[in-house]
Amino acid sequence: MSTQLFPPVRTVADVQAIEARPYETFMPWRGLHEALSASAERFGARTAMTLLADDTFEPAQSWTYAELLEQVARAGNAFRALAKGERPRVAMLLPAIPQAYATLWGAASVGTICPINYILRKEHIAELLQAAQCNVVVALGVHGQLDISSKVLDICRDCPSVREIAWVGQVPPGASGVSFEDLVAAQPATLENACxxxxxxxxFHTGGTTGSPKLAQHTHRNQLHAAAGAAGHYALTEQDCIINAMPLFHVAGTIVFGLSTVLSGGHIVLPTVLGMRNPGFLRNFWSVAAGVKASLITATPTGIATVLAAARKPGEVDGVRALLTGGAPLPPELALEFERETGIPVRNTFGMTECSGVVSIEPVLAERESVSCGIRIPFTEVSxxxxxGTPVPDGTSGIMRLRGPNVSPGYxxxxxxxxxxxxxxLVTGDLARIRDGRIEVTGRAKDVIIxxxxxxxxxxxxxxxxKHPGVQMxxxxxxxxxxxxxxxxxxxVAKPGVVLDLNDLLAFSSENIAERPAQPKRIDVIDALPQTAVGKVYKPALRRIALERSIQERLVATGLQTEVSVRTRDEAHGLCVDFVPCASSLSPDTPERLKTLMRSFTFEWRIEEAATNA
Structure with missing residues (x-):
């Protein structure tokens, strides 16, 4: 018999019914440690999380709910000891492994956690450490398939605020710092005076990977509210087993799929140290899902095609009740194809870092609407x-705004x-409309083409x-x-084995885009769309390609291509253009000709190694 701690949501009326009761009946806990303690008391001997082995994909490490709470408490006590009287501000550079969850919730219980994308450049990670004023770093030690340790060693030498490094796994030879496992094992198994x-x-760091860091603050209240909202829309119970394929420096992996499952007593399966970057795991995705008896699977929209392409045997999909996705717009045709091929419903989540990862979700227990991002979570107002700031009528597009317990207090x-x-x-910057309580996100305001x-x-x-049968993304x-x-x-991006004809694509788009100005002037077939570390299409990279191409075409048209080449930069204030001389000196009139060429563009530009600048 399963227990549903959070009322399941099917309709807007269900959300309104939840809101008609006192808030404390929806969210009874004030802090993460209090909530984890309640889960340990209720589900103590049940398995909370399992890490799969990198090669066999068999369980390599498992914690029960009682063990998870103990590890969180020990980690919290360890961070207090390492901070030496200061409030612990812990940077985490770890893959999705059990020790990462202990770090996340242990640090949050005694101070502040700052999960960092370890794929970022060294200088960007250093900026984040300094901006967050981190005094403790927890990082993966020596690992044959994932080298985080060498990067961390270089970074921490130049970060004076960092007092100590705790290494998970093998401590790098000759490195300063302590063993995370040894440190945690020596601490008390209970935690006092939790935050x-x-x-x-x-x-959580947000935005692009250039410019100064932007850190969104989350309170305990923010994260608990978002997790509870997700649990209700996903209809989570202690019988659920979820393959959480999202990294823990992303709010979806940490809160929307992670904390929601733990509050509900479910079982989180962590798909190897490399996660979705493990090609063997991806090839064996469905057999692994069947082996762990997964009831829920997760993937970014761009990852759905990869999961769909994995070989499936009869019966391997039978126990999966939904694929949960989010983090980027969900292509309707891809969702339909996945559902048609596997029989598994796809359910989309819309959120952002600044609201702890969730605004609305397509409820698992309701029918999916192809253009919808679902129904708002309880006690969150969406306008x-x-x-x-003037509200628009139902069904009319505008800029989305929201407020509620999940919204960050700011940067x-x-x-x-x-x-x-x-x-x-919180003004999200998304173009959206609301129809009968369902939210439809149509794009980013900053993505609008004018x-x-x-x-x-x-x-x-x-x-x-x-909609083209040969187009995947x-x-x-x-x-x-x-x-x-x-x-x-x-x-x-073409589907595997398909060769796309550009003239056919242009004709197809002309037939399927009613708005004539919106018909693309050019379509390029590329091997893969650029993505962020969590699978979002990274449009700034595409804008750079488009800008460089546009300027290069004009250099050719004006005969300047033999004088300079073009290069672009993505700065915090926008794209910039650099002209690189092809020879040691330029013709005397080249700077003026470049000035004339760039007159009609709004981009900052310069000639490298020259004083001329616009």
Whole structure:
């Protein structure tokens, strides 16, 4: 007999019924440690999480709920000891392994955790450590398949705030620091005076990978509320087993799929140290899912195609009740194909770092609507408004705003929140509309392509191209143009074994995009769309390609291609153009000709190794 701690949500009426009762009946806990203690008391001997071996994909390490709470308490006590009287501010550079969960919730219980994407460049990680004022670092030690340790050693030498490094696994030879396992084992198994409520539990870095770091603050209340909301929409119980394939420096892996499962008593399966980067695991995805008796699986929208391509044997999908996805727009055709081929429902989650990872979810127990991002979680107010904040009627597009217990108190640098945290609202920057309580996100406001003052939503281009039987993924951006401002261009990835004809694609898009200005002027077939570490399509990289191509075409048209080549930079304030001389000196009139060429563009530009600058 399963127990449902959080009322399952099927409709907007279910959300309203939950809101009609006192908030404490929805969220009875004030802090993460209190919530974990309740799970340990209720589900103590049940398995909380299992790490799979890198090669055999058999269970390599498992913790029960009682053991998880003990490890969290020991880790919290260890961080207090390492911080030597300061409030622990712990940076975590770990893959999704059990010790990472102990670090996450142990640090949050006594101070603040800052999970960091270990794939970032050294200088960016160093900036994050300094911005978060971390005094303890927990990092993966020597590992044959994942080298984090050498990067951490280089970084910490130049970070004076870091007092100690705790190494998970093998301590690098000759390195300073301590063994995480030895340190934790020596600590008391209970924790006193745990943090809670509006204490800052976590700092999650957000935004791109250039410019100064931007750290979103999460309180205990934020994370618990988001996790409870996800649990209800996913209809989680202690009978569920979820393959959590998301990294723990991302809010989906940590809160939306992770904490929600632990609050509900379910079983988290961690798919090897490399996760979805383990090619062997991906090849054997369905046999592994059947072996662990997974009832829920997770993947980013771009990862769904990879999971779908994995070989399946009869019966291997039978126990899976849903695939949970999020982190990027869900291509409707891909979701339909997955459901048609596997019989497993796909359910989308919409959220952002600044609201602990969740705004709305397509409920698992309800039918999916192809263009919907689902129903808001309880006690979270979602509004769609004009740029000046005026609400728009139901069904009308506008900018999404929200407020509620899941919304962050802001960034560590409050000034960075201008335009995002406004008058008690979180302004998401997403173009959206609400129909009968269901939220439809149609694109990012900053992604809008503006052609002669005509606003073009790139998602309509992408949705049209994804209807083509040979297209697996698509992304549209604006290519700078001195006459139109921007022209829509698209990049597509072909399905395996398919050769796409560009003329056919252009004709297909013309037939399927009713809005003539939105028809792409150019379509490029590429091997893969650029992605962030968590599987989102990274459109700034595509914009750079489009910008470089646009400028290069104009260099050729004006005969300047023999004088300079073009290179772009993605800075915090936007894309910039560098002209690189082809020879040791330029013709006397080249700077003026470049100035004329760039007059109609808004990009900052310069000539390398020259004083001329616009």
């Amino acid at each position: 809670s409520g509006d204490d800052i539990a976590a700092l 769609v408004a004009t740029l000046d 560590t640098e409050q000034a960075r929140g201008a335009g995002t945290f406004e008058g008690g609202w 052609r002669n003052t005509h606003n073009i939503d790139p998602q309509q281009i992408e949705d049209a191209l994804l 698509a992304a549209a951006v604006g290519q700078p143009d001195e006459y139109a401002g921007e022209l829509p261009v698209a990049f597509v």
